[in-house]
Amino acid sequence: MGNVHVLDHPLIQHKISFIRNKETGTKEFRELVDEVAMLMAFEITRDLPLEETTIETPVIKTKTKVLAGKKIGLVPILRAGLGMVDGMLKLIPAAKVGHVGLYRDPETLQPVEYYIKLPSDIHERELIVIDPMLATGGSAKDAIQSLKKRGAKNIRLMCLIAAPEGVEVIKEAHPDVDIYLAALDEKLDDHAYIVPGLGDAGDRLFGTK
Ligand code: PRP
Numbered sequence: 001m002g003n004v005h006v007l008d009h010p011l012i013q014h015k016i017s018f019i020r021n022k023e024t025g026t027k028e029f030r031e032l033v034d035e036v037a038m039l040m041a042f043e044i045t046r047d048l049p050l051e052e053t054t055i056e057t058p059v060i061k062t063k064t065k066v067l068a069g070k071k072i073g074l075v076p077i078l079r080a081g082l083g084m085v086d087g088m089l090k091l092i093p094a095a096k097v098g099h100v101g102l103y104r105d106p107e108t109l110q111p112v113e114y115y116i117k118l119p120s121d122i123h124e125r126e127l128i129v130i131d132p133m134l135a136t137g138g139s140a141k142d143a144i145q146s147l148k149k150r151g152a153k154n155i156r157l158m159c160l161i162a163a164p165e166g167v168e169v170i171k172e173a174h175p176d177v178d179i180y181l182a183a184l185d186e187k188l189d190d191h192a193y194i195v196p197g198l199g200d201a202g203d204r205l206f207g208t209k
Pocket residue numbers: 077078079080081102103104105111131132133134135136137138139140166192200201202203
């Protein structure tokens with residue numbers, strides 16, 4: 001079964017409080033999402049493999065460690081996932097970025113895929129699927145399915161806020177996928193919005209509605 005990691009570092013919790021607040025405007029919301037994505041990238045890369053190298057300091061020749069060059073791919077789910085890409089790239093600048101376009105039909109609540117463009121070597125990359133919200137889990141479940149269909153082998157899912165219902169859907173459909181969250185909330189409301197949540201992530205990021 002995939003593990004669920006709640007990355008509840010104090011800085012992340014602090015910033016998530018401002019992100020949730022309905023008084024937070026678009027500019028600040030965007031900046032905070034960017035910052036939290038960067039902090040989460042710091043935590044999610046904790047297990048990246050290292051290798052030994054030899055360098056010379058001004059004092060002596062010494063052995064040190066550098067990243068072993070594991071290839072990473074970021075896959076934001078459009079549109080709200082875009083808000084987390086730059087923050088993550090600040091820490092993982094060599095990552096390639098693929099895009100999956102999905103929206104949740106407001107009537108049926110089912111995800112509809114409208115776009116996909118991925119790095120050609122996804123089968124050899126550690127992919128991090130990113131989306132601020134994991135609500136019913138339908139969008140992330142389908143996005144991950146799409147990646148697997150195209151050869152992806154190692155996938156993690158990173159979201160700001162999740163509902164328990166969405167977490168269960170991913171655990172059931174994709175037991176090989178670890179989930180990284182900044183917060184695990186209480187439940188979904190009758191419109192499948194996360195409670196307490198932050199509202200509509202795409203609208204708050206891009207100032208629509
Ligand atoms: C939001 C969010 C997720 C999805 C989560 O996107 O960014 O992708 O809903 O809901 P689910 O877990 O129930 O599938 P939305 O469908 O509003 O599209 P948008 O990003 O284009 O606004």
